[in-house]
Amino acid sequence: MSNTYMTVQVVTPDGIKYDHHAAFISVKTTDGDMGILPNHVNIMAPLAVHEMKIRRIDDDNHVDWVAVNGGLIEVKDNFVTIVADSAERERDIDVSRAERARIRAERELEEAQTTKDIDEVRRAQVALRRALNRINVGSHQ
Known part of the structure; x- marks a missing residue:
């Protein structure tokens, strides 16, 4: 079929x-x-x-x-x-909120790399990827 x-x-x-x-x-x-x-x-x-x-x-x-x-x-x-x-x-993405999440994730990533906490580095990298993805999708509007 x-x-x-x-x-x-x-x-x-x-x-x-x-x-x-x-x-x-x-x-x-x-x-x-x-x-x-x-x-x-x-x-x-x-x-x-x-x-x-x-x-x-x-x-x-x-x-x-x-x-x-x-x-x-x-x-x-x-x-x-x-x-x-x-x-x-x-249409449901708040780009400015996603932008704030990106900034927060970048700051957390920087701190985690300084302290060399590998779990925190991974967590911050995932948060950053998600924020960037939301920004990209929200920008299609």
Whole structure:
């Protein structure tokens, strides 16, 4: 059974953050970038912190962006499910708040590198990646 679109859902512990039909999506797995079209083979893969691009079916120029903070993707029978700790649509991102988080993470990273606390360095690096991802996605507006 061939289909011309997929249903895409992004789910977090706070509930469904995104639920629409799409003609194409682009995600970043821990192994690299992946483009998914309708009738894609069924897969599961871990995701990196990234900007997810979703081309909607109503118009080729209608693209949604979602900041995804890791998680998993499952593609099964034209139903794409992203499960992540957190995810935000571009329209929901407060860029100035994300900018403050970036500054805070950079400061924490600098302090952690000074004290050579490897766990704090890793934590600050993740916080910085997430803040930069939110800034990038929020800037698509």
